[in-house]
Amino acid sequence: QLGSSLKDERVPKVLGVIYILLAIYLAVSFVSYLYTWKTDQDKVLAFSWEVLFQKDLTVDNWLGRLGALVSNAFFYWGFGLPSSAIIVLLSKLGLDLIRKRPLKEFWNMAKQVLLFMAFASLCLEFLFRNSDFTWGGAFGQSTYIWLSNFIGQIGLFFLLLFTMLIYFVWRFNPNLDNIEFST
Numbered sequence: 001q002l003g004s005s006l007k008d009e010r011v012p013k014v015l016g017v018i019y020i021l022l023a024i025y026l027a028v029s030f031v032s033y034l035y036t037w038k039t040d041q042d043k044v045l046a047f048s049w050e051v052l053f054q055k056d057l058t059v060d061n062w063l064g065r066l067g068a069l070v071s072n073a074f075f076y077w078g079f080g081l082p083s084s085a086i087i088v089l090l091s092k093l094g095l096d097l098i099r100k101r102p103l104k105e106f107w108n109m110a111k112q113v114l115l116f117m118a119f120a121s122l123c124l125e126f127l128f129r130n131s132d133f134t135w136g137g138a139f140g141q142s143t144y145i146w147l148s149n150f151i152g153q154i155g156l157f158f159l160l161l162f163t164m165l166i167y168f169v170w171r172f173n174p175n176l177d178n179i180e181f182s183t
Contacts, residue, residue, distance in 0.1 A: 009100075016097030023090035026070070029063045030084055033071035036060035037133065040068040045076070080137030082120040085113045122147070123160055 033040075040059045044051055051057060052065050061068035074083035089110055096106050118139065125136030125144040136144065147156050168174070 012097040012100065016094040016099075019090045019094030019097065023087045023094065025063065025067075026074075026090070027084075027087050029061065029067040029071040030074070030087070032060075032062035032067060033075055036062075036068070037072070037075070041072065041076070044068045044072045075137055076134050078137045079117045079121040079139050080124055080135045082117040082124070083137065085117050089113050118143075119163065126156060126160060 036059070040061055043057060043059055044065075051069060054065075057065060059065050059068040061071060063070075074086065075081070089106075092109060093103075093106055095101075096103060121136040121140035122143050123136075123140075125140030128135040129141075129144060134141070144156070147159070151159060169176075
């Protein structure tokens with residue numbers, strides 16, 4: 001019985017719709033977080049499911065307590081602002097399921113997006129480490145602290161710069177034949 005229901009063409013369509021709705025939910029929650037994080041953070045920082053059920057607790061997130069908890073989890077405890085890339089991933093997955101496309105392209109994109117999120121999180125934390133807003137999230141902050149202790153601030157700057165240059169050369173394969181160093 002279970003095997004036949006998994007072959008039903010409606011299952012991937014329903015899952016696709018759910019992923020797209022989840023992406024929309026996260027988008028609204030994340031945009032709201034950008035405006036309301038200061039007023040909501042003290043209420044959701046120590047994550048607890050009890051926050052969802054407190055009758056007298058009010059938050060400013062446009063999607064209520066759940067929106068405040070979810071967005072804080074992604075931004076504060078996750079990858080910071082680059083967590084927004086999850087919206088793109090969920091949308092792609094939803095559309096691929098609805099259109100009955102193979103998921104190989106999605107998995108390739110997911111790997112790239114996760115690498116982007118990790119790198120962008122570190123870069124944002126490097127640039128805005130003294131900001132009250134968690135640009136790089138807990139991932140960016142912990143990675144920044146470890147790397148800056150390991151190779152120093154200047155070493156980290158060059159690591160980020162060289163990583164971007166290497167990615168640029170790998171991705172776009174520019175013609176470097178005409179570069180000359182005059183002496």
